[in-house]
Amino acid sequence: MKALLILAAIAIAIPSFSQTLESKQINYLVKFKSTRDLQTAMKKSVMSGTKANADQKVEVITEQMVLVSGKNAASAPLLKNQNIEYVQPDYELGLIETFKADGQDQKAQVMDYLMKNPQLMAKAKGDNPLIPQSPNSGAARDPLINKQWGMLDMGATQMWPVAKNNKTIVVAVIDSGVDYTHPDLVPNMWRNPGETGKDAQGRDKATNKIDDDGNGYVDDVVGYDFAGNDSLPYDKSVAAWQLLLGGGNPGHGTHCAGNIAARGNNGLGISGVAPNAQIMALRFISEKGTGVTSAAIxxxxxxxxxxxxxxNNSWGSMGEDASEPTENKALRDAIQYAESKGVLFIVAAGNGFQGKGYDNDTAARPAYPASYPYSNIISVAAIDTKNQLGKFSNYGVKTVHIGAPGVKIYSTVVGGKYSDQPIPFLAVWEGTSMAAPHVAGAAALYWAQYPDKTMAEVKAAILNSAAPISSLKGKVSSGGKLNLVNLMKY
Known part of the structure; x- marks a missing residue:
């Protein structure tokens, strides 16, 4: 995928920054030095009537940051305020994996294949179905467990019977959304306690069009869609033919969610690493496979x-934008915010360049956010069934921490189904995007067992309990792969 893009520093001469980029229709993230500075600037601009012209919009992103969008956003009055810490474009982000055919020859082959397999021409399922109630799940073995080689490899089936498996840990799947109607995911979808039950008038809080919990979002029952700006973070995917010819989202978030926390022992399909953890669905990547920094924040x-x-963050880039002088500081700030609150940030290590992984430690353009230096990050490489590093997987003994299953991964897919092939017979689910959810699930399982552990202690337990394998020696900081048997005893 293309670069995740970078910060354009404001330095001293704000007017020259504006003049240079004014001709481009780019949106800008503006961080003020303090919350008071932002409030004062907003109040001043409203009082003077110069907040924005008719083609511009100002949206508050955090207590210190606003997004200035629209035509000629670079000329917005707010960008000239002297109490600004930095300004940067609202950089595009995206999924790491792409299944798009390259070149006319490949596209011709795809068209021939599609003509012979018309079922792949079917439309993808529509967007934003209603959120179903959480069902009562029975107790029976999940029939497709044996298709999940990763679960067997890490010893999950040995540890599930002895783990507490309580629902105290919430895992946010920050991705393309989640099919929250999937029978194997519905029971474990996070339910916002402030948006469930009845309000004072006896109406269902989930559908009363009121921000009942005062968190700034209306009817956000299972999460939120920051790409579509609504409370239904459904994993809108594209049809197989569109995926092959134009790229896009194959149902990425749903696949990740299944390996984290598909409901276990319910007699359906598969199980996630943490079979009773709660899944919070947060969509910032659209069906096109891309999103923007402001939505990620x-x-x-x-x-x-x-x-x-x-x-869980199974997205990223091959380096930050080489055309810009520095990094995507706004994204860094968001990750540091999570760090300050004791929240783990699990991230895919990156899928290299043209199918070949590279060293994030030494590359001119290492994968981000995997290579950021923050203490809450666990960067995950991908291994295959033979304990080999995936040929596409990035590595780095300083910046990549552990390996996990990431080749031909079987999981939940949009429409209540299961698969290890986003495109039947042509492509398999593989990538560091598939490896990261295994570690996210392991973190949830371990933290539920040991709720008094700190973020740092959970991270240390995951890395120190890794099972050494030769292919990862000198490639990742732990020198090994995820092992639940070791972890749960740590």
């Missing part, structure tokens, strides 16, 4: 402020 802040202890 809002998703991260929402997760932290609403009780998630583990954030």
């Amino acid at each position: 809002k998703a991260i802040r929402y997760a932290v402020d609403n009780g998630a202890k583990v954030l």
